[in-house]
Amino acid sequence: MIRWRKGTVEGVRREWPGAVELDVTVEGDGIRRALAYPALVGRPEPGDAVLLNTTALAMGLGTGGYAMVVAIPDRLPPDPSGPGHLVKARYTPLQATVLGADEQDSPHHELLREADSLDGMPVIVADLHSALPPILAGLLTDRPGAKVVYVMPDGGALPSWFSMSIGRLRDAGVLSGVVTAGQAFGGDLEAVTVHTGLLGARLVLGADAVVLAQGPGNLGTGTRWGFSGVSAGEAVNAAAVLSGRPVGSLRVSEGDLRERHQGVSHHSLTAYGRVALARAEIVVPELGGEFGTRVASQAATLGERHDLIPVGVEGLEDVLRTAEKDWGVRMSTMGRRLDEDLAYFLTAAAAGRHTAARLA
Structure with missing residues (x-):
């Protein structure tokens, strides 16, 4: 179901709010495009070792044809702080806690x-x-x-x-x-x-x-x-x-x-x-x-x-x-x-x- 690979960040290609597109050397597969969400995994830097999900890349998906950065194992981001009890992407390896507008701790x-x-x-x-x-x-x-x-x-x-x-x-x-x-x-x-x-x-x-x-x-x-x-x-x-x-x-x-x-x-x-x-x-x-x-x-x-x-x-x-x-x-x-x-x-x-x- 998931193709796991290790890689090394070579450089940043471009970025936009919430996402960073990278060049990553994938073990046994050369340099490939990868995408990271810094809010989830931290910000990758050149030289970082990264854990990748290459499923979409291997399938040749158009909009999703990236290796996805799952973790920067040698440089984990700090623990999140602040309110928020809604869990999204629930019970997946990247489930994330957010503050829902409709939850009890929300000002709304x-x-x-x-x-x-x-x-x-x-x-x-x-x-x-x-x-x-x-x-x-x-x-x-x-x-x-x-x-x-x-x-x-x-x-x-x-x-x-x-x-x-x-x-x-x-x-x-x-x-x-x-x-x-x-x-x-x-x-x-x-x-x-x-x-x-x-x-x-x-x-x-x-x-x-x-x-x-x-x-x-x-x-x-x-x-x-x-x-x-x-x-x-x-x-x-x-x-x-x-x-x-x-x-x-x-x-x-x-x-x-x-x-x-x-x-x-x-x-x-x-x-x-x-x-x-x-x-x-x-x-x-x-x-x-x-x-x-x-x-x-x-x-x-x-x-x-x-x-x-x-x-x-x-x-x-x-x-x-x-x-x-x-x-x-x-x-x-x-x-x-x-x-x-x-x-x-x-x-x-x-x-x-x-x-x-x-x-x-």
């Missing part, structure tokens, strides 16, 4: 104890983490003063630090906060469930709107139900039960070679069409042409269960290219850039544009 416990409403706050739900930047671009172009918080459930990466996008969006001042829910950790607020994560985003961080999508590294098996994106449907239910306004962003692709993801992905059709029991506003981009007709036809199958909202995409390509340049964040999904799958990014930006109109 009383605020959240009986909290039960989002007061109509929009919650934009998406399947993939790559939807976060284009959704923000579409929303903030029309509502530049809006306070948008990202709520990250545990369907993909558990540490929010794995996401370079989060760090760059924070640095650009366009993402106001991060809440990590369930087994996910590393956000500004930690929450036990998506429900308290949403309440924390609204009541503690003062969000005008939330984007809720899994972290990088989603999991799919090519089966009807075996994909982590089913959580998008569950997120719609959570937002609705808390009196929020669920907004569904469709996963649309013109560049994916897999039939099940062409046009409107079966991930969206299943999550919104079968898993989501509450009504949501499903944004349908007006893409035009034969492909746009195909997308509209596929989305129409969701019409009995949800409110379908046609949204124009005029000007959004320029918005996306400007955001990519100004924010220093790469628009990329499943290895495809803007020019390789423009429809995907336009669809996510359209969900942001629709939400901006709701905030006006």
Whole structure:
């Protein structure tokens, strides 16, 4: 289940908030990329011996193709101090204790104890983490003063630090906060469930709107139900039960070679069409042409269960290219850039544009 290796740190490649990318000499395998989370294992330095988990590296995973630093055995970090009784990544070798926004020792416990409403706050739900930047671009172009918080459930990466996008969006001042829910950790607020994560985003961080999508590294098996994106449907239910306004962003692709993801992905059709029991506003981009007709036809199958909202995409390509340049964040999904799958990014930006109109 785990491929264990020893290695030696050769140097630091780059870093972003919460993560350090390294060159590590792996015994019997040469120099490889490795990733360390200093909050968990301490900060590796050149010359350090490190214990590695090379499972993802050996499998050739795209988003997770790193050797992961498990420990710096000759230079252990100091014991943590401070409050916090929530254990995340529970009963794994790297289980970590965090201070939950909703736990008894939290300064926010009383605020959240009986909290039960989002007061109509929009919650934009998406399947993939790559939807976060284009959704923000579409929303903030029309509502530049809006306070948008990202709520990250545990369907993909558990540490929010794995996401370079989060760090760059924070640095650009366009993402106001991060809440990590369930087994996910590393956000500004930690929450036990998506429900308290949403309440924390609204009541503690003062969000005008939330984007809720899994972290990088989603999991799919090519089966009807075996994909982590089913959580998008569950997120719609959570937002609705808390009196929020669920907004569904469709996963649309013109560049994916897999039939099940062409046009409107079966991930969206299943999550919104079968898993989501509450009504949501499903944004349908007006893409035009034969492909746009195909997308509209596929989305129409969701019409009995949800409110379908046609949204124009005029000007959004320029918005996306400007955001990519100004924010220093790469628009990329499943290895495809803007020019390789423009429809995907336009669809996510359209969900942001629709939400901006709701905030006006």
